[in-house]
Amino acid sequence: MMKIKVLQIRISERFQHPDECLVNDFLDRHEIIQMNAKLIEDETNYWSILIYYKNKSASTVPQKFFVASEKELSEDEKLIFSELRKWRMSKSKDLRLMPFMICHNTHLFSIAKYKPQTAEELLHIKGFNESKIKKYGLEIIEVLQNV
Structure with missing residues (x-):
């Protein structure tokens, strides 16, 4: 239809x-x-x-992890999201970019929920590609390991 x-x-x-x-x-x-x-x-x-x-039929939709709202996060995941936002803010100041140009909140929600352990696992997050992972992947994994 x-x-x-x-x-x-x-x-x-x-x-x-x-x-x-x-x-x-x-x-x-x-x-x-x-x-x-x-x-x-x-x-x-x-x-x-x-x-x-x-x-699209389900078979043609790329299977990427996506969380649209903070409401979908547990209390622990909200803490992870908060730490990711702090990292993003610091990175945006260093690079003189708006924070959303580094990662959108939905990306951070998804990371907080999915909790990737390696930069390669970030490919499973909607909005992440090789380029973004090269720029920020290791730092994001480091944030996750220190929460």
């Missing part, structure tokens, strides 16, 4: 990257039939994207 979804990408340094990640995540998880986009000029300019899609 075909469905529709409207997504936005705000054209602002603060919002563009996370909005793009949300759109890309949606595109990865669905079979896209058609898309239309229009630039909306407003207080914050944004691309409005109308997507016609079908749900």
Whole structure:
């Protein structure tokens, strides 16, 4: 059955990257039939994207671990999440990047829940690829080992 979804990408340094990640995540998880986009000029300019899609069959969806909310974490996992956030904040200051550019909260939720033991196991976390693991993998594993 075909469905529709409207997504936005705000054209602002603060919002563009996370909005793009949300759109890309949606595109990865669905079979896209058609898309239309229009630039909306407003207080914050944004691309409005109308997507016609079908749900992918379970066999075509990549099996990556994903936690969407802190509500899904146990008390111990919330402590791990807190330590990961401290690491991310420190790293963002060192690199002069916004924290979300290093890892989104959903990535940290997923790491806190899954508790990877090696950098390679981070590949099982949604949002992690070889590049991100090269940049941050060993430090993340170190944080997990010290919690």
